[in-house]
Amino acid sequence: MSIEEFKEFVRKYPRLKNEVREGKRTWQSIYEEWVLLGDDGSWDAYKEETPSNNTSSEGQEFIRSALNYVKKINPDDITKTIGTIQKVLGLVQSFSGNRTPQRYPYPPRRRIDPLFRRFDDYDD
Numbered sequence: 242m243s244i245e246e247f248k249e250f251v252r253k254y255p256r257l258k259n260e261v262r263e264g265k266r267t268w269q270s271i272y273e274e275w276v277l278l279g280d281d282g283s284w285d286a287y288k289e290e291t292p293s294n295n296t297s298s299e300g301q302e303f304i305r306s307a308l309n310y311v312k313k314i315n316p317d318d319i320t321k322t323i324g325t326i327q328k329v330l331g332l333v334q335s336f337s338g339n340r341t342p343q344r345y346p347y348p349p350r351r352r353i354d355p356l357f358r359r360f361d362d363y364d365d
Contacts, residue, residue, distance in 0.1 A: 247272055250280060254287035 260266040
């Protein structure tokens with residue numbers, strides 16, 4: 242009995258993957274049982290009648306749970322969290338000495354087309 246034959250066996254009985262994912266069984270125990278019993282064992286419980294419907298329902302369940310999670314998110318909490326993170330980063334920068342000096346203590350002059358400038362808009 243080869244590994245390729247075992248993989249083909251697992252493809253026939255897709256619920257075995259769920260058993261392993263849920264921690265109910267291990268691949269080693271399934272392999273050993275398959276070597277002893279072969280394909281004629283009591284594997285019908287692990288066969289799915291409509292694998293395409295199951296895949297679709299798993300996808301729908303994932304989308305449903307993701308939407309429920311998004312519904313629980315409060316935008317105010319996100320804003321508060323971002324504000325807190327900014328404050329923490331400011332503190333860390335002040336302690337580390339990585340202060341970036343302000344280049345413009347006042348807002349820079351707006352750029353005006355030379356044709357429409359007034360006399361006092363020219364730089365000294």
